[in-house]
Amino acid sequence: MLIPPVGGTFFMQPFSTTYGTRTRDSSVKGRRLNLLTNAAFILRGRQRYSQAFSLPNFLCYKHAYSFIVHDCIIFEHSPCLFGQAGISIISQSICSMSVLVNKNSKILVQGFTGTEGTFHATQMIEYGTDVVGGVTPNKGGTTHLNKPVFNTVADAVKNTGADVSIIFVPPAFAADAIMEAADAGIALVVCITEGIPVQDMIKVKNFLADKQTRLIGPNCPGVITADECKVGIMPGFIFKKGRIGIVSKSGTLTYEAADQVAKAGLGISTAIGIGGDPIIGTTTKEAVELFMNDPDTDGIVMIGEIGGGMEAEAARWIKEYDYVAESLGKNKKPVIGFIAGQTAPPGRRMGHAGAIVGGADDTAAAKMKILNECGIHVVASPADIGKTMAEVMRK
Numbered sequence: 001m002l003i004p005p006v007g008g009t010f011f012m013q014p015f016s017t018t019y020g021t022r023t024r025d026s027s028v029k030g031r032r033l034n035l036l037t038n039a040a041f042i043l044r045g046r047q048r049y050s051q052a053f054s055l056p057n058f059l060c061y062k063h064a065y066s067f068i069v070h071d072c073i074i075f076e077h078s079p080c081l082f083g084q085a086g087i088s089i090i091s092q093s094i095c096s097m098s099v100l101v102n103k104n105s106k107i108l109v110q111g112f113t114g115t116e117g118t119f120h121a122t123q124m125i126e127y128g129t130d131v132v133g134g135v136t137p138n139k140g141g142t143t144h145l146n147k148p149v150f151n152t153v154a155d156a157v158k159n160t161g162a163d164v165s166i167i168f169v170p171p172a173f174a175a176d177a178i179m180e181a182a183d184a185g186i187a188l189v190v191c192i193t194e195g196i197p198v199q200d201m202i203k204v205k206n207f208l209a210d211k212q213t214r215l216i217g218p219n220c221p222g223v224i225t226a227d228e229c230k231v232g233i234m235p236g237f238i239f240k241k242g243r244i245g246i247v248s249k250s251g252t253l254t255y256e257a258a259d260q261v262a263k264a265g266l267g268i269s270t271a272i273g274i275g276g277d278p279i280i281g282t283t284t285k286e287a288v289e290l291f292m293n294d295p296d297t298d299g300i301v302m303i304g305e306i307g308g309g310m311e312a313e314a315a316r317w318i319k320e321y322d323y324v325a326e327s328l329g330k331n332k333k334p335v336i337g338f339i340a341g342q343t344a345p346p347g348r349r350m351g352h353a354g355a356i357v358g359g360a361d362d363t364a365a366a367k368m369k370i371l372n373e374c375g376i377h378v379v380a381s382p383a384d385i386g387k388t389m390a391e392v393m394r395k
Contacts (some may be wrong), residue, residue: 073374099245099270099297100188100216101164101230101292108156108186109134110177111168113144116192120168120233121145127230132160153184166222166231167191174218182213185301189281190231191217201279208281215281221251221273232273242267244389245291247284248303249276250340253382257338260386266393269297278306285314292321292333299334299393301385306341307362312370319374334392336357336385337376339364 049060112134122145125131133148133156140151150156153165156387167174167189174193176336181189189245196218208215216223222232226239238255240262248254254273259394261268272287274280291297304311315337322332342364379388 220275
């Protein structure tokens with residue numbers, strides 16, 4: 001739930017004043033403050049900044065990072081130039097701290113009456129997910145699987161209060177389906193569709209830039225919060241309730257990791273299949289950040305593959321996060337990393353559209369080296385994910 005901007009700037013209104021007005025509700029489990037920081041200000045006055053927040057004096061980066069400052073509070077700064085104000089608290093989100101979906105999520109199925117939509121909606125309902133209806137153009141006013149069918153997402157949201165959408169729409173129409181859901185105010189869109197043209201996804205990314213909608217996928221298995229809500233195509237019985245989060249480009253390896261973690265006696269909090277296409281809605285770093293912010297997640301499994309730089313970006317973010325957490329006496333969350341495609345020849349696509357080695361840093365070996373350097377526990381085989389996580393969690 002987003003609340004109105006806290007208001008004021010760092011120098012005009014002390015942080016203790018702006019934050020203090022928002023912390024009196026004891027029922028709130030977590031808070032997240034979004035800050036916009038002038039990069040020039042950081043370079044000029046980083047000592048004042050670090051002293052104000054009791055942070056180490058090293059905040060002069062030209063990338064976006066997040067730092068723990070108090071329990072369950074994350075400050076984000078980025079080098080966006082928003083005048084000379086320095087730091088402005090623009091919004092504060094208050095939530096129950098589950099990752100993306102939970103037992104209260106209301107799910108809408110786009111492509112509801114098709115073969116894939118019907119099959120997977122049935123599986124989701126049987127898992128206990130609150131599927132409130134679906135959308136199929138020209139079938140509005142009918143029912144399917146004892147749920148109402150609507151012609152548009154806007155109609156469905158108005159009548160059901162749906163806040164999550166899952167898309168089973170053919171590639172040629174999937175981009176429009178994503179944008180329709182975002183335009184209707186859906187908070188989370190999970191796109192299962194494979195084979196969406198890159199040009200279409202470029203349009204989607206631009207369209208979502210000024211929207212509050214988060215996109216998972218496309219070409220992904222979806223999201224599952226164990227024993228609460230399944231929004232995807234994964235076999236639900238594999239995901240046993242626990243405190244380990246999974247973020248993965250690969251659907252199959254997501255299931256494998258979940259099974260191993262469960263057999264190791266740990267279990268899963270939430271698993272996010274981000275998708276393997278070149279352009280996706282939520283990156284590895286963004287998914288890892290969600291788990292780092294989640295008090296119900298104690299460890300993270302991060303599964304990547306050859307191609308692109310998302311794993312390296314996430315690893316470097318984790319390194320900085322851990323540094324600050326340690327300096328503030330906070331517990332660090334261990335991360336187990338695996339990179340698929342270790343035997344892939346350069347220049348050849350392996351499975352996913354985004355799994356192609358385009359440079360020296362795109363290889364599995366290069367990514368594994370970066371992960372190791374950033375303090376991530378890297379395994380050479382997916383067969384070692386569960387036992388390695390169990391060993392690390394015992395330390």
